[in-house]
Amino acid sequence: MSVAILSAKHGLLLPDEIISILLVCLMLIPIAHASASTHVNVGVFVYTWYNPSSPISWQYPKIVDKPILGFYDSSNPKVVATQIEQIEGLGIDFVMLNWLGKGTFSDAAVGTWYQVAKSRSTQLKLSIMVEPYDEEHAYNYSEIYDRAYALFQADPIQSLTTNSKPVIFFYNGATLTGEAARTLPLDDRFDVMTVGHRAYVDFWYDDIRGNPDYVPPRIPYRDQISVLPRFDDYWQWETGLRDHVDVVDRHLTEGLYRSQWDRAIDLASKGLVIWITIATWNEYSERTEIEPHYDNTAYTTDPYYLYNLTKQYVAVLHAQLLPVPEFPEFPTLLMPLMVTLVLVLLTKRRPH
Numbered sequence: 001m002s003v004a005i006l007s008a009k010h011g012l013l014l015p016d017e018i019i020s021i022l023l024v025c026l027m028l029i030p031i032a033h034a035s036a037s038t039h040v041n042v043g044v045f046v047y048t049w050y051n052p053s054s055p056i057s058w059q060y061p062k063i064v065d066k067p068i069l070g071f072y073d074s075s076n077p078k079v080v081a082t083q084i085e086q087i088e089g090l091g092i093d094f095v096m097l098n099w100l101g102k103g104t105f106s107d108a109a110v111g112t113w114y115q116v117a118k119s120r121s122t123q124l125k126l127s128i129m130v131e132p133y134d135e136e137h138a139y140n141y142s143e144i145y146d147r148a149y150a151l152f153q154a155d156p157i158q159s160l161t162t163n164s165k166p167v168i169f170f171y172n173g174a175t176l177t178g179e180a181a182r183t184l185p186l187d188d189r190f191d192v193m194t195v196g197h198r199a200y201v202d203f204w205y206d207d208i209r210g211n212p213d214y215v216p217p218r219i220p221y222r223d224q225i226s227v228l229p230r231f232d233d234y235w236q237w238e239t240g241l242r243d244h245v246d247v248v249d250r251h252l253t254e255g256l257y258r259s260q261w262d263r264a265i266d267l268a269s270k271g272l273v274i275w276i277t278i279a280t281w282n283e284y285s286e287r288t289e290i291e292p293h294y295d296n297t298a299y300t301t302d303p304y305y306l307y308n309l310t311k312q313y314v315a316v317l318h319a320q321l322l323p324v325p326e327f328p329e330f331p332t333l334l335m336p337l338m339v340t341l342v343l344v345l346l347t348k349r350r351p352h
Helices: 003-010 015-028 077-089 105-120 141-154 234-238 256-269 305-321 330-348
Strands: 041-046 094-099 125-130 165-171 191-196 224-227 275-278
Touching (some): 077 105, 094 105, 105 125, 256 305
Parallel strands (some): 041 094
């Protein structure tokens, strides 16, 4: 008696029938896929106004911390190359270079950043942030935009772009941006974004000071959130440069930076933010710098403490946002097989 006859008589399955069943099962098993993830752009504010030739640039005691690079010249190509390398090492995506008008020292320093970035073919993207540099007079916006566009045209690959346009930031100021975004003249060549502490800004600079004007109406603010390690402008007040004092986590013992990063990463993992901005790389007069430096009041003497902490958190952020393969659970894998076998056996059964 042949195998075929035995199969027909007793309802047994032939090898080719078994293969067919397995193929059907494979078709029914859910296909493993990667969960969706959104890239979060991490940026840092970089200040380009440090000029050793100016008596007020690194003035003590306005500035009490010292960079490991020394009291540097922001327009020095070697300094800029080192800073680009350091910021790249953090895994940061872009920088916002403060700019104080055409023909100024910071203008030359920003030009150096673009030149050095182009020579290094860095992955770091550059943009400028226009500071309120002349609030007593009307701004020449055509000059501002033309200068920014010239920088972009000289090196479009290294420039931060959104919507196929270079990005230009304006820090909110009474004359520079007015009290509402509509008072800032726009330029179709750019994606114009505002930064600061007003309800109309796109990026909130920080949200840790006691003044209610410096607290965003909601967190995250739009699709961006800020993180910073500390704020301490006591010495600016001491030297008569400010009429108020804000001090938060002067000794880096209160965990401000960690809590801010934990909050930012949680929101990013939920898809609620696509921009994280770090305040700052090197704003020494407000002591928000994460650039490697010798700290005057921190509990640690490690000049790389905040730098390395930033690097750790950026790595955690990237790891959490990686696409994670989602495979069916084991019972899910068995179900199509069981259902198919039952159906085939019922079909094969014949009355004697």
